[in-house]
Amino acid sequence: MTKYHGLGVLCLMLVASHAAAYGGGDNSRSGSVVTCTKPRFTDFMPADKSEVAPGTSFSFKASGNTHPETIKVSVKGVPAVIEVGPKNPGTSVVVHGTLPAELKDTYAKILIEAQSNCKGSGSWLVKITQ
Secondary structure (H helix, E strand, O other), X not given: OHHHHHHHHHHHXXXXXXXXXXXXXXXXXXXXXXXXXXXXXXXXXXXXOEEEOOOOEEEEEEOOXXXXXXXXXXXXXXXXXXXXXXXXXXXXXEEEEEOOOOOOOEEEEEEEEEEOOOEEEEEEEEEEOO
């Protein structure tokens, strides 16, 4: 019986080691769970689906968790020159820019991409007249 008892213990050890390799799936062993909090964008000016002239100024707010140096804006695929306002800890940051003057008589999506502890994006649509 002792031979079989030792063999049984060995089998249990192998099964236990394989189960531990898969983990619990909830990061309970590390003591912390990392969550993704994407940056949020609000207060779009001009408003969504507004009619504007070429070269019109635009602005929006990025949530307080956004890393300001990672904010990139494009208008209908054309990179926009932006100014990022100062950021106080825990508050939103205001971003200003200008629509490209060469875009006329078209709809244009203003696309924002930025980083916090993960990547996020936002957009709104304007109709550029003239």
